[in-house]
Amino acid sequence: MQVPILKQGAYLIATVQSALTDEDLKQLRDTLVVSVSKVRARGVIVDVTALDVIDSFATRTLRDVAHMIRLRGAETVICGIQPEVAFSMVKLGLSLEGIATSLDLEEGLAYLDRKGKGPGQEVGTHR
Amino acid sequence: MANTQDFATLAEARLETTASRLRELVAHLRQQRAQLREEWARLITEAKLLTAMTKEEIFAEATSVYDNYVEALETGTYEALQAYARNLSERIIPRGVETHEVVGIVLLLRDVLARSLFAKYREDFNKLNRILDAYEPAANRIAGTVAVGFVQERERIIREQQEAIRELSTPVLQVRERLLILPIIGVIDPQRTRQLTEQLLRGIRTNRAKVVVLDITGVPYIDSPVANHLVQTVEAARLLGANVIVTGLSPEIAQTLVNIGVDLGKMNTVGDLQGGIEEAERLLGYKVVPMQEPTAAHVVG
Numbered sequence: 160m161q162v163p164i165l166k167q168g169a170y171l172i173a174t175v176q177s178a179l180t181d182e183d184l185k186q187l188r189d190t191l192v193v194s195v196s197k198v199r200a201r202g203v204i205v206d207v208t209a210l211d212v213i214d215s216f217a218t219r220t221l222r223d224v225a226h227m228i229r230l231r232g233a234e235t236v237i238c239g240i241q242p243e244v245a246f247s248m249v250k251l252g253l254s255l256e257g258i259a260t261s262l263d264l265e266e267g268l269a270y271l272d273r274k275g276k277g278p279g280q281e282v283g284t285h286r
Numbered sequence: 287m288a289n290t291q292d293f294a295t296l297a298e299a300r301l302e303t304t305a306s307r308l309r310e311l312v313a314h315l316r317q318q319r320a321q322l323r324e325e326w327a328r329l330i331t332e333a334k335l336l337t338a339m340t341k342e343e344i345f346a347e348a349t350s351v352y353d354n355y356v357e358a359l360e361t362g363t364y365e366a367l368q369a370y371a372r373n374l375s376e377r378i379i380p381r382g383v384e385t386h387e388v389v390g391i392v393l394l395l396r397d398v399l400a401r402s403l404f405a406k407y408r409e410d411f412n413k414l415n416r417i418l419d420a421y422e423p424a425a426n427r428i429a430g431t432v433a434v435g436f437v438q439e440r441e442r443i444i445r446e447q448q449e450a451i452r453e454l455s456t457p458v459l460q461v462r463e464r465l466l467i468l469p470i471i472g473v474i475d476p477q478r479t480r481q482l483t484e485q486l487l488r489g490i491r492t493n494r495a496k497v498v499v500l501d502i503t504g505v506p507y508i509d510s511p512v513a514n515h516l517v518q519t520v521e522a523a524r525l526l527g528a529n530v531i532v533t534g535l536s537p538e539i540a541q542t543l544v545n546i547g548v549d550l551g552k553m554n555t556v557g558d559l560q561g562g563i564e565e566a567e568r569l570l571g572y573k574v575v576p577m578q579e580p581t582a583a584h585v586v587g
Contacts, residue, residue, distance in 0.1 A: 238527065242487030245525035249518040261527035262494060270527075 162187045164194060167202040170271055172264070175209050184220040191286040192227045202271035203228050206264055208239030225258040234274050235259065238267035301312070302394065307420040311403070312360040318402055323352050326391075326398045335387045339378070347374065348391075351432075355395060359424050363478050364431050371435030379440060388436045392429045456482050458489035464496040469559075471504035479515045486519055490528045497566040498523060501559045503534030510546040520553055528553065529569060533562035 160183055164173045173191060191203055205221065207213065213221075225235040238261040240248075248254075261267040315322065327348045330336055337346055350370070358367040375388075403421065407414035459467045466489050470482065486498060500516075502508075508516070520530040531554045535543070543550060553586060556562040567574060 237525075240525045242484075242491055242522070242526060244486060245522035246483055246518070248525060249521040254521065255525060259527075260525050262490070266494075266527055 162190075162265060164190060165169045166198050166200070167268075169199075169275070170268065171195060171198065171200045171203045172206065173204070174206040174264075178212070179210075179217070181216050184217055188220050188227070190223050191224055192231065193229055195231050195233050200233055201275060202225060202234045202236065203240055204236050204271070206239050206262065206267070207237060207244075208241070208263065210244065211241070213240070213244050213248055213253070214250065215253055218248065218255065222255060222258060225255075236261050236267040236270055239263050294552060303416070303449060304420045307417050308362075308424065310533050311417060311421055312356055314403075314406060315356050315359070315399060318355075319352065321433050322398055322402055323348055325351065326395050329394050329398065330391050333390060335390045335394075336378075336383060338381045338383055347378075351391075351395065352460060355428055358431075359421075359430050362424070364427070367428060368431055368435055371432045372439055375436045375439035378484060379436075379443060385433070385440065389429070389433045392432045396425045396429055452478075452481065457483050458485050458493075460495075461563065462567070462570070462572065463493060464570060465563075466490070466493055466495045466498045467559075467563070468498060469501045469504065472506075474505055474508065474512050476511065476515075479519075483515070483519045483522070486530075487526060490523055490526050495528050497569050498528055498530045499533055499559065499562040499566055500530055501533045501562065502539070503536070503559065505536075505539065508539050508542060510548065513543055513546065513548040517548060517550070517553060523553075529566075531556055531562045531565055533557065533559050 160177050160179065162173050162175055162179070162183065164171055164248045166172075170180075171191065171194060173187060175187075179187070180215075191205075194200070195203060203224075205224065207221075219264055221237055225237070236259045237255060240260060259267075261270055293575075323345075327341075327345045330344055330348065331341065351374070354367050354370045358364055364436070375511070378388075400418070400421070403414065403417055407417060455472065456468065456470065461467050468482070468486060486500070487542070489495065490498060499519075516532070520532070523530045533556045535555060554565070556565050564574075
Protein backbone atom coordinates (compact mmCIF):
# COMPACT_ATOMS: atom_id res chain seq x y z
CA MET A 160 0.00 0.00 0.00
CA GLN A 161 1.64 3.19 -1.17
CA VAL A 162 1.29 6.30 0.91
CA PRO A 163 0.16 9.27 -1.16
CA ILE A 164 2.26 12.37 -0.71
CA LEU A 165 0.59 15.68 -1.48
CA LYS A 166 2.20 19.04 -1.88
CA GLN A 167 0.38 21.86 -0.13
CA GLY A 168 2.14 25.20 -0.40
CA ALA A 169 5.55 24.85 1.11
CA TYR A 170 4.67 21.61 2.84
CA LEU A 171 4.49 17.94 1.97
CA ILE A 172 1.68 15.95 3.50
CA ALA A 173 1.88 12.15 3.70
CA THR A 174 -1.36 10.62 4.88
CA VAL A 175 -1.11 7.00 5.93
CA GLN A 176 -4.32 5.27 4.86
CA SER A 177 -3.95 1.77 6.22
CA ALA A 178 -1.58 -0.48 8.12
CA LEU A 179 1.92 -0.40 6.62
CA THR A 180 4.42 -3.20 6.19
CA ASP A 181 8.07 -2.58 6.91
CA GLU A 182 8.68 -2.34 3.16
CA ASP A 183 5.99 0.32 2.81
CA LEU A 184 7.55 2.27 5.65
CA LYS A 185 10.99 2.17 4.09
CA GLN A 186 9.53 3.28 0.79
CA LEU A 187 7.70 6.14 2.48
CA ARG A 188 10.95 7.21 4.11
CA ASP A 189 12.91 7.14 0.88
CA THR A 190 10.23 8.95 -1.11
CA LEU A 191 9.91 11.69 1.49
CA VAL A 192 13.64 12.26 1.75
CA VAL A 193 13.98 12.51 -1.99
CA SER A 194 10.94 14.67 -2.66
CA VAL A 195 11.52 17.13 0.14
CA SER A 196 14.22 18.96 -1.76
CA LYS A 197 12.75 18.24 -5.17
CA VAL A 198 9.75 20.40 -4.34
CA ARG A 199 11.72 22.66 -2.01
CA ALA A 200 9.40 21.92 0.89
CA ARG A 201 9.91 23.69 4.22
CA GLY A 202 7.96 21.17 6.22
CA VAL A 203 6.71 17.59 6.12
CA ILE A 204 3.64 16.27 7.87
CA VAL A 205 3.13 12.55 8.37
CA ASP A 206 -0.48 11.87 9.30
CA VAL A 207 -0.83 8.54 11.15
CA THR A 208 -4.47 8.92 12.25
CA ALA A 209 -5.40 5.68 10.51
CA LEU A 210 -2.80 3.56 12.30
CA ASP A 211 -4.04 1.37 15.14
CA VAL A 212 -0.59 0.06 15.89
CA ILE A 213 2.78 1.78 15.77
CA ASP A 214 5.50 -0.77 16.48
CA SER A 215 9.19 -0.31 17.11
CA PHE A 216 10.12 -0.42 13.45
CA ALA A 217 7.53 2.18 12.57
CA THR A 218 8.70 4.39 15.43
CA ARG A 219 12.30 4.09 14.35
CA THR A 220 11.43 4.82 10.74
CA LEU A 221 9.41 7.88 11.71
CA ARG A 222 12.30 9.06 13.84
CA ASP A 223 14.73 8.48 10.96
CA VAL A 224 12.47 10.36 8.57
CA ALA A 225 12.37 13.35 10.93
CA HIS A 226 16.13 13.39 11.40
CA MET A 227 16.90 12.94 7.70
CA ILE A 228 14.47 15.67 6.74
CA ARG A 229 15.99 17.99 9.29
CA LEU A 230 19.38 17.36 7.65
CA ARG A 231 17.77 18.21 4.35
CA GLY A 232 16.68 21.53 5.80
CA ALA A 233 13.01 21.00 6.61
CA GLU A 234 10.87 20.35 9.67
CA THR A 235 8.76 17.22 10.33
CA VAL A 236 5.55 16.86 12.32
CA ILE A 237 3.95 13.53 13.14
CA CYS A 238 0.25 14.10 13.62
CA GLY A 239 -2.84 12.18 14.63
CA ILE A 240 -1.41 9.52 16.93
CA GLN A 241 -4.39 7.84 18.60
CA PRO A 242 -4.59 8.03 22.42
CA GLU A 243 -4.38 4.23 22.81
CA VAL A 244 -1.50 4.03 20.37
CA ALA A 245 0.33 6.82 22.19
CA PHE A 246 0.03 5.07 25.49
CA SER A 247 1.09 1.69 24.22
CA MET A 248 4.07 3.28 22.50
CA VAL A 249 5.16 4.84 25.78
CA LYS A 250 4.55 1.53 27.57
CA LEU A 251 6.81 -0.21 25.09
CA GLY A 252 9.46 2.46 25.57
CA LEU A 253 9.14 3.76 22.04
CA SER A 254 9.66 7.49 21.98
CA LEU A 255 9.70 10.20 19.38
CA GLU A 256 12.01 12.38 21.35
CA GLY A 257 12.90 15.70 19.78
CA ILE A 258 10.29 15.28 17.09
CA ALA A 259 7.26 17.51 16.84
CA THR A 260 3.91 15.78 17.30
CA SER A 261 0.46 17.24 16.98
CA LEU A 262 -3.13 16.30 17.52
CA ASP A 263 -4.22 16.42 13.90
CA LEU A 264 -3.39 17.77 10.47
CA GLU A 265 -4.68 21.25 11.26
CA GLU A 266 -2.50 21.53 14.33
CA GLY A 267 0.46 20.23 12.39
CA LEU A 268 0.03 22.89 9.71
CA ALA A 269 -0.37 25.57 12.39
CA TYR A 270 2.85 24.37 14.01
CA LEU A 271 4.80 24.55 10.76
CA ASP A 272 3.36 28.01 10.04
CA ARG A 273 4.58 29.22 13.42
CA LYS A 274 7.96 27.65 12.85
CA GLY A 275 8.22 29.37 9.50
CA LYS A 276 7.66 32.76 11.07
CA GLY A 277 10.77 32.48 13.16
CA PRO A 278 11.22 31.59 16.82
CA GLY A 279 7.77 30.99 18.24
CA GLN A 280 6.43 28.76 20.96
CA GLU A 281 6.98 25.09 20.50
CA VAL A 282 4.05 23.45 22.16
CA GLY A 283 4.34 19.73 21.83
CA THR A 284 8.09 19.34 21.61
CA HIS A 285 10.65 18.62 24.24
CA ARG A 286 12.78 21.45 25.34
CA MET B 287 -38.52 -53.51 38.93
CA ALA B 288 -41.00 -54.08 41.69
CA ASN B 289 -38.50 -52.56 44.05
CA THR B 290 -38.13 -49.34 42.12
CA GLN B 291 -41.86 -49.03 41.88
CA ASP B 292 -42.16 -49.48 45.60
CA PHE B 293 -39.53 -46.90 46.13
CA ALA B 294 -41.28 -44.46 43.82
CA THR B 295 -44.60 -44.86 45.56
CA LEU B 296 -42.86 -44.50 48.89
CA ALA B 297 -41.20 -41.27 47.81
CA GLU B 298 -44.49 -40.04 46.43
CA ALA B 299 -46.23 -40.88 49.61
CA ARG B 300 -43.59 -39.06 51.61
CA LEU B 301 -43.89 -36.05 49.35
CA GLU B 302 -47.62 -36.09 49.76
CA THR B 303 -47.40 -36.33 53.53
CA THR B 304 -44.89 -33.46 53.58
CA ALA B 305 -47.32 -31.43 51.49
CA SER B 306 -50.26 -32.31 53.69
CA ARG B 307 -48.28 -31.49 56.82
CA LEU B 308 -47.26 -28.16 55.37
CA ARG B 309 -50.92 -27.50 54.59
CA GLU B 310 -51.83 -28.26 58.15
CA LEU B 311 -49.02 -26.05 59.34
CA VAL B 312 -50.10 -23.17 57.14
CA ALA B 313 -53.68 -23.44 58.37
CA HIS B 314 -52.39 -23.26 61.93
CA LEU B 315 -50.21 -20.23 61.18
CA ARG B 316 -53.10 -18.44 59.45
CA GLN B 317 -55.32 -19.05 62.43
CA GLN B 318 -52.77 -17.78 64.90
CA ARG B 319 -51.72 -14.87 62.70
CA ALA B 320 -52.58 -11.94 64.96
CA GLN B 321 -51.10 -13.44 68.06
CA LEU B 322 -47.87 -14.76 66.54
CA ARG B 323 -47.27 -11.56 64.66
CA GLU B 324 -47.56 -9.53 67.82
CA GLU B 325 -45.29 -11.90 69.68
CA TRP B 326 -42.72 -11.57 66.93
CA ALA B 327 -42.86 -7.77 66.85
CA ARG B 328 -42.43 -7.76 70.62
CA LEU B 329 -39.36 -9.99 70.39
CA ILE B 330 -37.85 -7.76 67.72
CA THR B 331 -38.17 -4.71 69.94
CA GLU B 332 -36.87 -6.65 72.90
CA ALA B 333 -33.80 -7.84 71.03
CA LYS B 334 -33.17 -4.21 70.04
CA LEU B 335 -33.26 -5.02 66.35
CA LEU B 336 -34.36 -2.56 63.68
CA THR B 337 -33.71 0.37 66.02
CA ALA B 338 -33.77 2.70 63.04
CA MET B 339 -37.50 2.06 62.60
CA THR B 340 -40.52 3.06 64.69
CA LYS B 341 -42.71 0.53 66.44
CA GLU B 342 -45.55 1.03 63.96
CA GLU B 343 -43.23 0.53 61.03
CA ILE B 344 -41.83 -2.64 62.55
CA PHE B 345 -45.35 -3.93 63.05
CA ALA B 346 -46.39 -3.11 59.50
CA GLU B 347 -43.29 -4.76 58.04
CA ALA B 348 -43.69 -7.71 60.38
CA THR B 349 -47.22 -8.23 59.07
CA SER B 350 -46.19 -8.33 55.45
CA VAL B 351 -43.11 -10.44 56.14
CA TYR B 352 -45.32 -12.86 58.08
CA ASP B 353 -47.84 -13.13 55.25
CA ASN B 354 -45.14 -13.61 52.66
CA TYR B 355 -43.49 -16.18 54.88
CA VAL B 356 -46.67 -18.21 55.27
CA GLU B 357 -47.33 -17.94 51.57
CA ALA B 358 -43.87 -19.23 50.74
CA LEU B 359 -44.45 -22.17 53.09
CA GLU B 360 -47.78 -22.88 51.44
CA THR B 361 -46.79 -22.61 47.79
CA GLY B 362 -43.22 -23.82 48.13
CA THR B 363 -42.12 -21.09 45.70
CA TYR B 364 -39.77 -18.38 46.78
CA GLU B 365 -39.95 -15.87 43.93
CA ALA B 366 -42.58 -13.69 45.58
CA LEU B 367 -40.68 -13.75 48.86
CA GLN B 368 -37.43 -12.97 47.05
CA ALA B 369 -39.01 -9.99 45.33
CA TYR B 370 -40.45 -8.81 48.61
CA ALA B 371 -37.08 -9.22 50.35
CA ARG B 372 -35.41 -7.15 47.66
CA ASN B 373 -38.07 -4.49 47.87
CA LEU B 374 -37.81 -4.43 51.67
CA SER B 375 -34.02 -4.18 51.50
CA GLU B 376 -34.27 -1.29 49.09
CA ARG B 377 -36.44 0.58 51.56
CA ILE B 378 -34.54 -0.17 54.76
CA ILE B 379 -30.90 -0.09 53.64
CA PRO B 380 -30.84 3.70 53.26
CA ARG B 381 -32.08 3.92 56.84
CA GLY B 382 -29.01 2.12 58.11
CA VAL B 383 -30.42 -1.32 58.82
CA GLU B 384 -27.59 -3.82 59.22
CA THR B 385 -27.28 -7.36 57.90
CA HIS B 386 -27.31 -8.92 61.35
CA GLU B 387 -30.63 -7.23 62.10
CA VAL B 388 -32.32 -8.66 59.05
CA VAL B 389 -30.92 -12.13 59.70
CA GLY B 390 -31.91 -11.71 63.35
CA ILE B 391 -35.55 -10.92 62.68
CA VAL B 392 -36.00 -13.75 60.21
CA LEU B 393 -34.49 -16.21 62.67
CA LEU B 394 -36.71 -14.78 65.41
CA LEU B 395 -39.79 -15.41 63.28
CA ARG B 396 -38.62 -18.95 62.63
CA ASP B 397 -38.26 -19.51 66.38
CA VAL B 398 -41.61 -17.91 67.21
CA LEU B 399 -43.38 -20.18 64.76
CA ALA B 400 -41.48 -23.23 65.98
CA ARG B 401 -42.46 -22.41 69.56
CA SER B 402 -46.09 -22.19 68.59
CA LEU B 403 -45.79 -25.60 66.97
CA PHE B 404 -44.26 -26.99 70.14
CA ALA B 405 -47.17 -25.60 72.07
CA LYS B 406 -49.74 -27.00 69.70
CA TYR B 407 -48.37 -30.54 69.40
CA ARG B 408 -47.11 -30.85 72.94
CA GLU B 409 -49.29 -33.93 73.47
CA ASP B 410 -48.22 -35.85 70.39
CA PHE B 411 -44.47 -36.02 70.21
CA ASN B 412 -44.37 -38.10 67.00
CA LYS B 413 -46.63 -35.74 65.16
CA LEU B 414 -44.55 -32.78 66.32
CA ASN B 415 -41.48 -34.49 64.91
CA ARG B 416 -43.10 -35.04 61.56
CA ILE B 417 -44.43 -31.50 61.37
CA LEU B 418 -40.99 -30.14 62.23
CA ASP B 419 -39.50 -32.35 59.52
CA ALA B 420 -41.66 -30.53 57.04
CA TYR B 421 -41.29 -27.12 58.62
CA GLU B 422 -37.57 -26.84 59.29
CA PRO B 423 -36.13 -27.18 55.77
CA ALA B 424 -38.72 -24.79 54.41
CA ALA B 425 -38.12 -22.27 57.19
CA ASN B 426 -34.36 -22.43 56.81
CA ARG B 427 -34.66 -21.93 53.13
CA ILE B 428 -36.85 -18.89 53.66
CA ALA B 429 -34.37 -17.43 56.15
CA GLY B 430 -31.58 -18.02 53.66
CA THR B 431 -33.55 -16.43 50.84
CA VAL B 432 -34.27 -13.27 52.80
CA ALA B 433 -30.71 -12.89 54.11
CA VAL B 434 -29.15 -13.48 50.70
CA GLY B 435 -31.62 -11.06 49.12
CA PHE B 436 -30.64 -8.40 51.62
CA VAL B 437 -26.91 -8.92 51.14
CA GLN B 438 -27.26 -8.91 47.35
CA GLU B 439 -29.15 -5.65 47.49
CA ARG B 440 -26.47 -4.16 49.70
CA GLU B 441 -23.74 -5.30 47.36
CA ARG B 442 -25.59 -3.83 44.43
CA ILE B 443 -25.76 -0.47 46.20
CA ILE B 444 -22.07 -0.66 47.09
CA ARG B 445 -21.18 -1.40 43.49
CA GLU B 446 -23.25 1.53 42.29
CA GLN B 447 -21.58 3.84 44.75
CA GLN B 448 -18.12 2.62 43.79
CA GLU B 449 -18.99 3.34 40.20
CA ALA B 450 -20.14 6.83 41.14
CA ILE B 451 -16.97 7.52 43.11
CA ARG B 452 -14.86 6.28 40.25
CA GLU B 453 -16.60 8.55 37.82
CA LEU B 454 -16.27 11.54 40.09
CA SER B 455 -12.67 10.89 40.96
CA THR B 456 -10.98 12.23 37.84
CA PRO B 457 -12.78 15.17 36.33
CA VAL B 458 -11.33 16.76 33.21
CA LEU B 459 -12.11 20.45 33.16
CA GLN B 460 -11.59 22.97 30.43
CA VAL B 461 -10.54 26.36 31.80
CA ARG B 462 -9.69 28.09 28.58
CA GLU B 463 -9.67 27.26 24.91
CA ARG B 464 -7.14 24.40 24.60
CA LEU B 465 -6.29 24.32 28.28
CA LEU B 466 -7.47 21.48 30.51
CA ILE B 467 -7.13 20.97 34.23
CA LEU B 468 -7.15 17.59 35.93
CA PRO B 469 -7.33 17.98 39.69
CA ILE B 470 -6.60 14.70 41.45
CA ILE B 471 -7.75 14.21 45.03
CA GLY B 472 -6.95 11.18 47.15
CA VAL B 473 -4.71 8.18 46.85
CA ILE B 474 -3.94 7.00 43.32
CA ASP B 475 -4.15 3.24 42.97
CA PRO B 476 -3.22 1.29 39.82
CA GLN B 477 -6.84 1.10 38.71
CA ARG B 478 -7.22 4.84 39.06
CA THR B 479 -3.98 5.55 37.22
CA ARG B 480 -5.24 3.60 34.24
CA GLN B 481 -8.48 5.52 34.31
CA LEU B 482 -6.59 8.78 34.70
CA THR B 483 -4.50 8.06 31.62
CA GLU B 484 -7.55 7.18 29.62
CA GLN B 485 -9.45 10.30 30.68
CA LEU B 486 -6.46 12.55 30.09
CA LEU B 487 -5.73 11.26 26.60
CA ARG B 488 -9.39 11.23 25.65
CA GLY B 489 -9.81 14.73 27.07
CA ILE B 490 -6.94 16.01 24.94
CA ARG B 491 -8.59 14.46 21.92
CA THR B 492 -12.10 15.75 22.46
CA ASN B 493 -11.20 19.24 23.69
CA ARG B 494 -8.31 19.63 21.27
CA ALA B 495 -6.14 20.62 24.18
CA LYS B 496 -2.63 21.96 23.82
CA VAL B 497 -1.76 22.19 27.46
CA VAL B 498 -2.96 20.10 30.40
CA VAL B 499 -2.37 21.02 34.02
CA LEU B 500 -2.30 17.92 36.20
CA ASP B 501 -2.77 19.08 39.77
CA ILE B 502 -1.81 16.55 42.43
CA THR B 503 -2.05 18.83 45.47
CA GLY B 504 -4.66 16.49 46.93
CA VAL B 505 -2.57 13.35 46.57
CA PRO B 506 -0.99 12.28 49.88
CA TYR B 507 1.65 9.93 48.47
CA ILE B 508 2.77 8.18 45.32
CA ASP B 509 4.62 4.90 44.87
CA SER B 510 7.02 4.07 42.09
CA PRO B 511 4.67 2.16 39.75
CA VAL B 512 2.21 5.03 39.91
CA ALA B 513 4.98 7.61 39.42
CA ASN B 514 6.29 5.75 36.39
CA HIS B 515 2.80 5.49 35.01
CA LEU B 516 2.37 9.24 35.41
CA VAL B 517 5.60 9.87 33.53
CA GLN B 518 4.38 7.56 30.77
CA THR B 519 1.06 9.36 30.63
CA VAL B 520 2.86 12.68 30.22
CA GLU B 521 4.91 11.16 27.38
CA ALA B 522 1.81 9.78 25.69
CA ALA B 523 0.13 13.17 25.94
CA ARG B 524 3.11 14.69 24.19
CA LEU B 525 2.67 12.24 21.33
CA LEU B 526 -0.80 13.70 20.93
CA GLY B 527 0.79 17.11 20.69
CA ALA B 528 -0.09 18.35 24.16
CA ASN B 529 2.12 19.61 26.95
CA VAL B 530 1.45 18.39 30.47
CA ILE B 531 2.32 20.55 33.44
CA VAL B 532 2.32 18.77 36.79
CA THR B 533 1.58 21.01 39.75
CA GLY B 534 1.29 20.73 43.49
CA LEU B 535 3.89 18.08 44.24
CA SER B 536 4.09 17.97 48.02
CA PRO B 537 7.52 17.86 49.71
CA GLU B 538 6.89 14.21 50.62
CA ILE B 539 6.06 13.24 47.05
CA ALA B 540 9.06 15.18 45.74
CA GLN B 541 11.29 13.28 48.15
CA THR B 542 9.84 9.90 47.24
CA LEU B 543 10.16 10.57 43.55
CA VAL B 544 13.79 11.56 43.89
CA ASN B 545 14.55 8.65 46.21
CA ILE B 546 13.04 6.03 43.94
CA GLY B 547 14.80 7.62 41.00
CA VAL B 548 11.89 8.42 38.73
CA ASP B 549 13.12 10.26 35.69
CA LEU B 550 11.35 13.58 35.95
CA GLY B 551 13.52 15.30 33.39
CA LYS B 552 10.76 15.09 30.83
CA MET B 553 8.13 16.41 33.16
CA ASN B 554 7.26 20.04 33.40
CA THR B 555 6.57 20.70 37.08
CA VAL B 556 5.38 23.91 38.68
CA GLY B 557 4.89 24.57 42.39
CA ASP B 558 1.19 25.21 42.64
CA LEU B 559 -1.95 25.23 40.53
CA GLN B 560 -1.82 29.00 40.07
CA GLY B 561 1.72 28.80 38.76
CA GLY B 562 0.69 25.91 36.53
CA ILE B 563 -2.13 27.87 34.97
CA GLU B 564 0.12 30.89 34.48
CA GLU B 565 2.71 28.73 32.79
CA ALA B 566 0.03 27.17 30.62
CA GLU B 567 -1.26 30.58 29.61
CA ARG B 568 2.25 31.61 28.71
CA LEU B 569 2.63 28.54 26.51
CA LEU B 570 -0.69 29.26 24.84
CA GLY B 571 0.18 32.91 24.32
CA TYR B 572 -2.40 34.32 26.68
CA LYS B 573 -1.65 37.33 28.80
CA VAL B 574 -3.82 38.19 31.72
CA VAL B 575 -3.94 41.91 32.54
CA PRO B 576 -5.89 43.44 35.39
CA MET B 577 -8.81 45.62 34.41
CA GLN B 578 -8.42 49.27 35.15
CA GLU B 579 -9.52 50.40 38.59
CA PRO B 580 -12.93 51.98 38.20
CA THR B 581 -12.37 55.68 38.79
CA ALA B 582 -14.94 58.18 40.03
CA ALA B 583 -15.39 59.51 36.49
CA HIS B 584 -16.28 56.03 35.25
CA VAL B 585 -18.84 55.51 37.95
CA VAL B 586 -20.54 58.84 37.28
CA GLY B 587 -20.31 58.86 33.52
